Amino acid sequence: MANHISxxxxxxxxxxxxxxxxxxxxxxxxFEFNAYFAAYLSSVRSVAFYVRHSLEERxxxxxxxxxxxxxxxxxxxxxxxxQRTGWRVLTRYRDRxxxxxxxIPGVGVVLSSAGWYKDAxxxxxxxxxxxxxxxxxxxHDTDTGKHMGPIEVCRLSLEVARRLLSDHQKFTI
Numbered sequence: 001m002a003n004h005i006s007x008x009x010x011x012x013x014x015x016x017x018x019x020x021x022x023x024x025x026x027x028x029x030x031f032e033f034n035a036y037f038a039a040y041l042s043s044v045r046s047v048a049f050y051v052r053h054s055l056e057e058r059x060x061x062x063x064x065x066x067x068x069x070x071x072x073x074x075x076x077x078x079x080x081x082x083q084r085t086g087w088r089v090l091t092r093y094r095d096r097x098x099x100x101x102x103x104i105p106g107v108g109v110v111l112s113s114a115g116w117y118k119d120a121x122x123x124x125x126x127x128x129x130x131x132x133x134x135x136x137x138x139x140h141d142t143d144t145g146k147h148m149g150p151i152e153v154c155r156l157s158l159e160v161a162r163r164l165l166s167d168h169q170k171f172t173i
Contacts, residue, residue: 005054009165012050015043016158023151040154041094047161048072048091051168071171078167079160085146086156093153 019040026032055071056062063071076084148156 005050005057009047009050009054012043012046013158013162013165016040016047016154016161019043020151020154020158023154027151037150037154041090042098044154044157044161045090045094047164051164054168055171075164075167075171079163081144083156083160083163085144086148086153087160089148089153090157 019036022036023033023040026036052063052068076087079087
């Protein structure tokens with residue numbers, strides 16, 4: 001793996017560890033918690049993007065979306081149920097935060113849309129009194145129905161990102 005990618009991966013893991021410590025320290029300060037949660041999502045999710053780039057450099061060409069998806073699903077199957085849930089929740093919330101609606105956790109997530117409510121609770125519609133914003137304590141994995149606190153998701157996903165960094169050297173592509 002090229003040295004610059006290795007350094008970038010290590011940097012993202014260090015950032016993730018830093019942001020996790022800050023999340024724990026600021027769990028009662030909503031603005032700070034929100035900022036560190038968004039930064040955490042971005043830094044730790046980036047590990048997978050750097051791993052993909054590393055594999056593409058090794059291979060000498062870009063991976064197709066299907067090749068990448070199949071590779072990651074095979075690798076994710078080696079994780080414990082909790083690790084897989086934490087990683088998938090991180091991925092889903094980071095993608096949503098980046099591409100759709102911002103994720104705004106207080107000690108949970110402030111729901112700003114019916115889509116967030118469905119992700120967080122599994123229910124299809126916001127109750128009438130919750131149409132604007134409501135604080136919840138848990139993040140929801142729509143695949144398993146499991147609920148996890150945001151700090152638990154962060155701890156698990158950081159563990160998974162560290163494992164991905166280690167394991168990706170063994171990936172056959």
